[in-house]
Amino acid sequence: MAELPKFIRPVTAADAEIGHAVTLDTPLTLDCGKTLSPITIAYMTYGTLNAARSNAVLICHALTGDQFAASDHPVTGKPGWWETMVGPGKPIDTDRFFVICSNVVGGCMGTTGPAETNPETGKPYGLSFPVVTIRDMVRAQAMLLDHLGIEKVLSVIGGSMGGMQVLQWAASFPERVVSAVPIACAARHSAQNIAFHEVGRQAIMADPDWKNGTYQLHGTMPAKGLAVARMAAHITYLSEAALQRKFGRNLQNREQISFGFGPDFQIESYLRHQGMTFVDRFDANSYLYITRAMDYFDLAAEQGGTLAEAFHGSKTRFLIVSFTSDWLFPTSENKLVAHALNANAATVSFVEIETDRGHDAFLLDEPEMFTTVRGFLNAVANTVGA
């Protein structure tokens, strides 16, 4: 018998603490027609569920996020990705609310994804993992809530791809969502956004170490391709003004240009750092799958082309937040969602936060965003007595 191949999980999270995890036997039927079974969902919770089970808030993470919204990341040791927003006394106050955040299907922090072992073959899924959608991610989260015995959530909140999940939640399970806060997102992925994702995917697939997605079996990892993908994507999360303000044409640890191709400029060094640190915590195949899920997202298409239909008769209360300098998910896209809701006489608030920090603003210290979210969430909680 040939020696079994050595499986290497591409993330250093191989033995990292992933928080809670539940393996469900109920198969997850996916939009592509395939099913995933069993399915493991890794998640974190913060705060305490009240007796009436009415204070649950579901947080949906973005493309490269994970369940560690409000606690240190087990791989990087850095604070949770939304610690400015979630925690005791924070806008999403864990002294009052029971916060749940789960890793998406297709992810690489413990939830079933391409890096995990396919029970049918005993090998990592790799490209045999079925293509998942935003709606599949939401279905998995609904299964998790069923498992936790939570029928209704006070709010579903998320930015970017997290915001897409929020919109999908409101469309797929309106009766389970008291309020929804989609931040810096859109009801569909634009051609420009698909284009940037395709650049990232091509960078990964052009890396010889990708090996058609089977790198785990070969003990390699397409780190260079994944880093380039991250660098390209990272530019889209910022704004020209913020780049100019932070870096300008400043040189990196040198007095003059080198007439070479080293990182002469601070911005180059910064991007290289972003790329290099990313590969330590993220799986390349996961990146392919999750970017694809975002590309496929088009809430109106599910409804015969009319976005308003997606929210027909919705009783959910919405707060939509956009940022002035976000060109990845610009205000106009966020407003389209607001207008579709208004056309349905839904209860919707919309705010556009003034900032030069681009799309990433939703993860940063933006006091106006905090004030808005805090006010909205407390008002909703007061109405339902949570």
Place this chain on the structure above:
Amino acid sequence: MSLRPDLAAIAEMIPVGARVLDVGCGDGALLEHLATTKQVDGRGIELIQQKVNACVARGLPVMQGDADTDLIEYPAAAFDISILSLTIQATRNPSQVLGQLLRIGRRTIISLPNFGHWRIRVSLLLGGRMPRTQALDYEWYDTPNIHLCTIADFVALAKSNGASIERALALNEAGQTRAMRAEAWGPNILAEGAIFLLHGRH
């Protein structure tokens, strides 16, 4: 906190349980008052972010936006009442905004400062400078009130938009109101402002 008298006069015109759109809703004082005293299902539009925040914290659904550009997105007759209080003079296209308000609301309430008030007329006549009043305390070059009008001007605009005036109230500086005949010459000189209840061709 008691409601500003002109807003109280507007509130008095609104039936219990109505669906209301308040354009330029500020910090939401009127909408909150209507929600608590008249079970009104209210929505707001407000341009200034901090004021939108104040509304959201009160649990009011408010869109940060602009009357000139955003009203077009609402379906016809989506609301029982659309309101524009002391704002029409600051819009870029008052005729279009009025047309949209009449389309969106089965009825429309508009309040406005009266540029035909005698003190303003006298100020211009004798001072020879663009008038500044307590209600309109700006220099001509930095005023947001780019489309000031008199009561007679507004009545003519309403007519040209096919609106019928159901009620008209004269408004004084303290915000007190009394009924007026919209087309009479008296109020156009004596009233500091006016509130109109209109309906379009629904």
